[in-house]
Every structure is written in C-alpha cells, then in structure tokens.
Amino acid sequence: MPSISRDEVAHLAKLARLAVTEDELDLFAGQLDVILQSVASVGDIATADIPPTSHAVPLTNVFREDVVRPSLGQQQALSGAPEAEDGRFRVPRILGEEA
Amino acid sequence: MTNDLIHATAAELAAKIHSGEVSSVEVTQAHLDRIAETDGKVHAFLHLDTEGALAQARKVDDAVKAGEQVGPLAGVPLALKDVMTTEGVPTTVGSKILEGWLPPYDATVTRKLKEAGVVILGKTNMDEFAMGSSTENSAYGPTHNPWDLERIPGGSGGGSSAALAAHQAPLAIGTDTGGSIRQPGAVTGTVGVKPTYGGVSRYGLVAFSSSLDQAGPCARTVLDAALLHEVIAGYDHMDSTSINTPVPPVVAAAREGLKGDLSGLRIGVVTQFSGEGYQQGVLRSFEAAVSQLKELGAEIADVSCPSFDYALPAYYLIAPSECSSNLARFDAMRYGLRVGDDGTRSTEEVMSLTREAGFGPEVKRRIMIGTYALSSGYYDAYYGSAQKVRTLITQDFAKAFENFDVLISPTTPTTAFKIGERANDPMAMYKADLCTIPANLAGTPAMSVPSGLSDEDGLPVGLQIMAPALQDHRMYRVGAAYEAARGAFGGPSL
Numbered sequence: 001m002p003s004i005s006r007d008e009v010a011h012l013a014k015l016a017r018l019a020v021t022e023d024e025l026d027l028f029a030g031q032l033d034v035i036l037q038s039v040a041s042v043g044d045i046a047t048a049d050i051p052p053t054s055h056a057v058p059l060t061n062v063f064r065e066d067v068v069r070p071s072l073g074q075q076q077a078l079s080g081a082p083e084a085e086d087g088r089f090r091v092p093r094i095l096g097e098e099a
Numbered sequence: 100m101t102n103d104l105i106h107a108t109a110a111e112l113a114a115k116i117h118s119g120e121v122s123s124v125e126v127t128q129a130h131l132d133r134i135a136e137t138d139g140k141v142h143a144f145l146h147l148d149t150e151g152a153l154a155q156a157r158k159v160d161d162a163v164k165a166g167e168q169v170g171p172l173a174g175v176p177l178a179l180k181d182v183m184t185t186e187g188v189p190t191t192v193g194s195k196i197l198e199g200w201l202p203p204y205d206a207t208v209t210r211k212l213k214e215a216g217v218v219i220l221g222k223t224n225m226d227e228f229a230m231g232s233s234t235e236n237s238a239y240g241p242t243h244n245p246w247d248l249e250r251i252p253g254g255s256g257g258g259s260s261a262a263l264a265a266h267q268a269p270l271a272i273g274t275d276t277g278g279s280i281r282q283p284g285a286v287t288g289t290v291g292v293k294p295t296y297g298g299v300s301r302y303g304l305v306a307f308s309s310s311l312d313q314a315g316p317c318a319r320t321v322l323d324a325a326l327l328h329e330v331i332a333g334y335d336h337m338d339s340t341s342i343n344t345p346v347p348p349v350v351a352a353a354r355e356g357l358k359g360d361l362s363g364l365r366i367g368v369v370t371q372f373s374g375e376g377y378q379q380g381v382l383r384s385f386e387a388a389v390s391q392l393k394e395l396g397a398e399i400a401d402v403s404c405p406s407f408d409y410a411l412p413a414y415y416l417i418a419p420s421e422c423s424s425n426l427a428r429f430d431a432m433r434y435g436l437r438v439g440d441d442g443t444r445s446t447e448e449v450m451s452l453t454r455e456a457g458f459g460p461e462v463k464r465r466i467m468i469g470t471y472a473l474s475s476g477y478y479d480a481y482y483g484s485a486q487k488v489r490t491l492i493t494q495d496f497a498k499a500f501e502n503f504d505v506l507i508s509p510t511t512p513t514t515a516f517k518i519g520e521r522a523n524d525p526m527a528m529y530k531a532d533l534c535t536i537p538a539n540l541a542g543t544p545a546m547s548v549p550s551g552l553s554d555e556d557g558l559p560v561g562l563q564i565m566a567p568a569l570q571d572h573r574m575y576r577v578g579a580a581y582e583a584a585r586g587a588f589g590g591p592s593l
Contacts, residue, residue, distance in 0.1 A: 008471075009467065012467045012470045012471055013467060014451075015470050016423060016454075016466045016467055016470045017430075017450045017454050018454050018458070018466065019448075019452050019454070021455075028460075028463070031464060031525055032467060032468060032471070035415065035464070035468060036468070036471070036481075038412060039412035039415045039416050039481070039485075040412070040480070040481070041412050042413050042416060042484040042485050042487075042488050044409070045487075045488060045491060046483070046484035046487035050490050050491060051487070052483060052487050052490060053486055053487075053489040053490040053493060054310065054486055055310045055340070055542075056296045056310065056541055056542020056543075056568075057297050057542055057568075059340065062339055064336065072204065076204075079201065079203050080201065080203070080433070080434030081432075081433055082432070082434075082437035082440070083440075089432055089433055091432050092444055092449045094445065094446045
C-alpha cells in the first residue's frame with residue numbers, strides 16, 4: 001500500500017503554495033511514495049529513550065548590546081522587489097480571499 | 100607563461116604576485132582566458148565578473164608595488180559558488196526564482212574574500228538551492244566533468260569543483276549540506292573541505308537546511324585549501340550559530356603534514372562505508388590509500404558506527420523539513436520572480452503560480468517531503484525519529500573518536516556517473532551522499548582529498564578524512580601527508 005496518495009500530494013502542494021500541474025501530481029505521487037517508504041527506516045532505531053538532536057552545536061540564546069548598527073536602507077531593501085510603491089513593497093490583493 | 104600560471108597552486112601564485120614576479124592582473128587574465136577557452140564545454144560558471152575581478156587585481160598590484168603588506172592569498176583568483184550573495188553581482192542559487200536578482204549586500208564569506216584581496220572571477224553553477232549531487236538540477240543547464248564531459252561533476256557544487264579541475268581557477272568556495280563540497284571534490288580529483296559547523300559564517304549563504312549548511316574551501320591542494328580556510332573562517336555576530344572560538348590552525352597543520360610523518364596517529368576505517376553498492380575501483384583506491392597512510396606511520400584499525408546506516412534516511416527527512424521552512428521566503432513579494440499578477444489574482448494565487456514556475460522538480464519534491472514530515476500526525480514518525488537518529492550518529496562519532504584521531508572512508512561510493520543516468524531516480528541520486536552525510540548531521544569537519552584514479556574507468560576517486568568538532572587541523576595534517584605520499588595522478592585533457 002502506498003504511504004502517500006495522489007490526493008495527499010495535492011494537499012501538500014496547496015500547503016506549500018505550489019500550483020502543481022496534473023502531470024506533476026502523477027509524477028510526484030509516485031516519487032514521494034518511494035522516498036517516504038525508504039526514509040521511514042529511521043523508525044527502526046529511533047526508540048523512545050533517545051533524546052532528539054535539532055542542532056549539532058548546543059545553542060543558547062545570544063545576547064548583544066542594543067545599539068544601532070549600519071543596515072540596508074529603504075532603497076536597497078526595495079531594490080529587488082517585483083513591484084514597489086511609495087517606498088513600500090506592492091503586493092496583489094490580500095482581502096476577499098477565502099478564509 | 101599562461102600555461103604555468105593556470106597550473107600553479109594558489110600558494111605558488113601568491114608568492115609570485117607578492118614578490119612582484121608576476122602581477123595579479125596577469126594571473127587573473129590568464130584564468131579569464133582559460134575560462135573563455137574551456138567553459139563552452141564545461142559550463143562551470145553562471146556569471147563572470149570580469150571587470151570586478153580585474154579591478155580587484157589592479158588594487159592588489161598597486162598595494163604590492165607600494166610595498167604594503169597584503170594577505171596570504173591577495174591577488175589569487177577564485178570561483179565563488181552562486182549560493183553566496185555578492186553585492187550588485189547576480190546570485191541565482193541555480194534557480195529561476197532568483198534570475199536577475201542583484202543582492203544589496205555581500206555575504207560574510209564574500210566580504211572576507213574581498214578584504215583579503217582575493218580576486219573573485221565569477222559565480223559557479225550548482226544544483227538549484229544546493230539540492231542535488233550532480234549539478235543537473237541547475238535551472239541553467241548542467242556542468243560537465245572536465246575528466247569526461249559526458250559525466251557529472253558532482254553536486255551541488257559541481258561548478259566550483261569543475262572550475263578547479265579545468266584549471267579555470269586555483270581556488271573555489273563551496274557549501275556542504277550533505278556532501279556538496281566533498282562529493283564534487285571526489286569526482287573531479289580536487290580537494291574539498293567541510294569545516295566544523297559554525298566555523299564559517301552562514302550570513303549571506305542562501306539557506307537550504309540551516310542546521311547542516313556549512314561553507315568551505317575547495318582547491319587542488321590541501322595547503323591551498325588550508326590557506327583559503329583561514330581567510331573565510333571565524334566568528335561572525337551576523338550568524339547566530341557561528342562558533343566564538345579561535346580558528347583551528349589549519350595552515351600550520353597542512354605544512355606539518357607535508358613533512359610526511361604520521362607516526363602514532365590513530366586512524367579508524369569506518370566499516371559501514373564498504374560492500375554492496377561500492378564500485379570495486381573505488382574500494383581498491385581506498386585500500387591503496389590505507390596502505391600509504393600506514394607507511395607514513397599511522398596506526399590503522401576498523402571501527403564500526405552502526406547508526407551511520409541510517410544517516411541517509413535521517414538526512415532526507417531533516418534537510419527537506421528545514422528547506423520547506425527556509426524556502427517559504429520565496430513568496431514573490433520582496434525579491435525575485437513574480438508570475439501571474441494580472442490584477443485579478445490574489446496574493447496567495449500569485450505566490451503559488453510563482454513558486455510553481457520558479458522552482459524545479461527536485462526543489463518541489465523536497466519542499467513537499469518536508470511539509471509532509473513536519474505535519475501533525477507524521478511529525479513523530481518522520482522528523483522526530485530523524486532527530487533521534489541524529490543523536491545516535493553524534494554518539495557513534497564520539498565513541499569512535501575516543502579511540503581514533505581521525506576516521507576515514509571513501510568519499511563517495513562510485514566515480515562520476517553519466518549525465519542523465521540517475522536524473523529520474525531520486526533515491527539512486529541520493530546515494531551519492533551516503534558517506535558524506537554523517538559529518539553534516541554531527542556538525543563535525545570532514546575533507547575529501549583525491550586518492551588517484553579508479554583502475555576500472557580512469558576517473559578520480561576521493562578519500563574522506565573526518566575529525567572531531569573544532570579539530571579541523573587534524574584532517575589537514577593527514578590530508579597533506581597523504582597527498583605528498585600519493586604524488587601526482589595526472590589531470591583532465593581539455
């Protein structure tokens with residue numbers, strides 16, 4: 001039995017904001033199934049008593065003095081924007097979407 | 100003359116430039132000419148910065164003429180992987196989604212290179228967002244291995260390693276998330292080093308998997324890699340995971356290694372990285388390297404790290420999970436591509452259409468795998484289990500390093516495969532990183548140094564040397580000693 005269905009892949013694509021085509025859904029459903037079945041073997045040795053590692057270096061919060069440092073100016077920050085207006089990023093409409 | 104300049108090591112070129120024997124402009128022009136002559140076949144570069152390179156070269160020449168003290172690699176040309184931001188110079192990460200983007204700032208690595216007087220020739224080709232082992236996933240077409248143009252140069256940093264093998268540059272920068280410096284190094288007969296995680300700043304490195312990504316030096320000799328390592332390494336307050344400790348003394352270690360004495364050094368051979376799936380020529384090359392290391396005085400024994408068998412599946416959950424989060428920033432709003440904004444579509448629709456058009460298939464696959472592995476209901480079985488495997492791998496390294504100073508293995512199970520051979524089989528492609536992934540998961544340093552050519556196909560093979568965290572200098576010592584004992588192994592004819 002496949003570990004992931006075509007419908008689930010379509011749902012994932014929607015969550016990941018990827019407007020995939022029907023052909024891609026067919027391709028990815030098969031490939032994702034193979035990959036997921038293959039990586040599921042991590043469960044074979046991951047017993048309850050093992051603590052998880054999220055990061056190789058043990059991290060603690062890093063504090064610094066709250067002082068102003070040079071950073072990107074408005075013009076630089078907007079320099080790569082697909083569209084800008086009045087010193088701001090211009091985006092397509094965000095209201096009126098389904099919830 | 101030109102031929103001498105493109106075949107010299109970075110250390111030799113630096114000495115000649117700093118003594119005034121040749122100018123950096125001459126050296127830079129010789130490499131630009133070599134690129135013009137060969138890159139139609141190799142396609143190592145995505146973008147050349149001819150003017151910027153020559154301007155930097157002139158600056159170094161002026162400083163040398165004025166008798167000023169310059170850095171150890173000042174005036175030496177370098178190929179920079181297109182994953183590092185360069186102010187005002189295109190940075191695509193091999194992706195259509197950043198086509199035409201001109202970053203408003205330099206990565207810390209870029210800044211350090213410029214400050215050290217290194218001459219950045221241009222930006223090198225790579226698998227899109229560093230996801231791949233062949234550079235075939237670049238949106239701008241594959242790079243070809245200079246040893247055999249029908250074969251892959253490894254990935255993701257195939258452009259950087261191919262540029263070295265083709266003598267287009269004596270130095271290059273790569274980034275290594277699961278082997279993207281070491282595996283291309285192995286299959287192109289060049290040296291590639293992944294430093295200890297946190298040793299080189301990630302600021303301005305376009306993120307793929309932040310807990311694994313690590314930039315490092317690529318070169319044709321171990322000493323050259325060490326010189327470059329010391330230029331780019333060091334604490335950076337702009338990277339929250341940067342390690343605030345002194346840079347390991349890698350140049351001194353490489354010079355020590357070149358003396359050819361490894362007496363008393365304990366080397367462990369990782370038994371997991373052998374057997375089924377490993378090419379015979381690769382294993383024979385590895386055995387020959389083990390014999391040479393013994394002749395240098397090293398004590399060699401087998402060591403078993405059982406959890407390494409699970410490194411590949413753990414990696415292909417952790418890296419996609421982090422990438423699905425990191426790549427959310429490509430939202431078509433602040434920079435990069437925007438598709439389908441015709442005034443009728445919503446932000447969310449434009450976002451989805453842009454990401455669909457801007458990302459290639461491997462990036463989409465990994466984003467969806469990561470989205471799946473992190474979703475409630477599957478989190479514990481996939482991402483959670485992978486994190487536990489990461490703990491076991493770190494523990495296996497720690498145990499092995501109680502008895503051994505360094506560990507060794509082949510860098511990659513096979514020599515360079517043919518372009519297209521694994522393109523439609525993601526799992527087969529992933530296996531190229533079988534031996535390199537554990538060091539990323541544990542954050543430990545690892546190096547690939549050429550062990551000559553496979554007797555089956557005449558293609559380069561890599562020897563991987565792994566050291567404990569912050570002990571990067573150990574592998575430089577071993578690598579340099581081995582390199583000197585190994586001797587020359589020829590080069591590609593281009």
